[in-house]
Amino acid sequence: IQRSEMLMLFRLSVYILLFFISFSEAVISCLNEDGQPVDWFIIYKLPIYKMEVKGSGVDYMYLDPSVMDFQMSKHTVNSSKGALGRTLTQLYSRYTSNGSVYMLYNDAPPELKYPSKYGHTKGVLMFDHSQGFWLTHSVPHFPPFPERNYSYPSTGKYYGQTLLCITYNYTQFPQICEHMQFLLYRICLI
Numbered sequence: 538i539q540r541s542e543m544l545m546l547f548r549l550s551v552y553i554l555l556f557f558i559s560f561s562e563a564v565i566s567c568l569n570e571d572g573q574p575v576d577w578f579i580i581y582k583l584p585i586y587k588m589e590v591k592g593s594g595v596d597y598m599y600l601d602p603s604v605m606d607f608q609m610s611k612h613t614v615n616s617s618k619g620a621l622g623r624t625l626t627q628l629y630s631r632y633t634s635n636g637s638v639y640m641l642y643n644d645a646p647p648e649l650k651y652p653s654k655y656g657h658t659k660g661v662l663m664f665d666h667s668q669g670f671w672l673t674h675s676v677p678h679f680p681p682f683p684e685r686n687y688s689y690p691s692t693g694k695y696y697g698q699t700l701l702c703i704t705y706n707y708t709q710f711p712q713i714c715e716h717m718q719f720l721l722y723r724i725c726l727i
């Protein structure tokens with residue numbers, strides 16, 4: 538584990554402590570296409586070309602426990618109105634809150650180069666003291682830093698991409714953190 542990662546783990550511990558002494562807002566969760574809490578969802582962002590036909594590069598298919606099969610979404614992945622945008626808006630609107638902790642990791646963070654020494658792994662974790670979500674995904678340079686608003690990078694439009702969001706009880710948070718140590722992840726910010 539590198540020094541920066543040790544530092545991050547230390548900070549994470551501090552934030553965990555803060556959980557117990559701070560007031561928390563509404564629970565954090567994966568949110569569906571209507572902004573309602575959901576146990577999990579999967580997004581398959583379609584590639585820009587379907588056979589030889591060029592599409593938008595931002596259309597996606599959506600699946601959660603309430604639908605039987607993947608559905609074409611009426612939203613686009615770069616809109617803050619879809620499940621992904623709504624879920625991550627919790628980060629953009631609450632990242633300064635004392636009552637929650639978040640972590641972004643991506644071997645290709647926004648605005649930085651793409652070195653090969655990190656685990657090829659990307660995700661977002663956000664929890665308060667009762668629960669939170671863990672989003673794992675394949676999109677380089679995503680999502681934007683918390684000080685920015687939600688957006689989707691143009692570099693993520695050409696190829697297909699997948700995103701999996703799962704809502705976890707806080708009791709599972711330490712196990713997720715332990716798992717993180719084996720990923721050789723590249724922390725974007727905490």
Ligand SMILES: *[C@@H]1O[C@H](CO)[C@@H](O)[C@H](O)[C@H]1NC(C)=O
Pocket residue numbers: 593594595613615616617
């Ligand atoms: C999303 O991307 C499409 C295609 O690049 C673009 O036409 C549209 O304006 C974008 N919408 C937002 C909200 O950024």
Ligand SMILES: *[C@@H]1O[C@H](CO)[C@@H](O)[C@H](O)[C@H]1NC(C)=O
Pocket residue numbers: 633634635
């Ligand atoms: C977080 O806690 C610190 C120390 O108690 C306090 O100074 C600060 O105003 C709090 N920030 C927010 C956003 O509540």
Ligand SMILES: *[C@@H]1O[C@H](CO)[C@@H](O)[C@H](O)[C@H]1NC(C)=O
Pocket residue numbers: 684685686
């Ligand atoms: C984010 O969006 C809000 C609402 O549209 C706006 O008030 C704010 O200035 C934006 N922040 C940034 C960093 O672009």
Ligand SMILES: *[C@@H]1O[C@H](CO)[C@@H](O)[C@H](O)[C@H]1NC(C)=O
Pocket residue numbers: 667668706707708
């Ligand atoms: C989380 O799990 C604990 C222990 O099983 C349980 O007491 C608590 O109600 C759960 N919290 C939520 C938000 O489901």
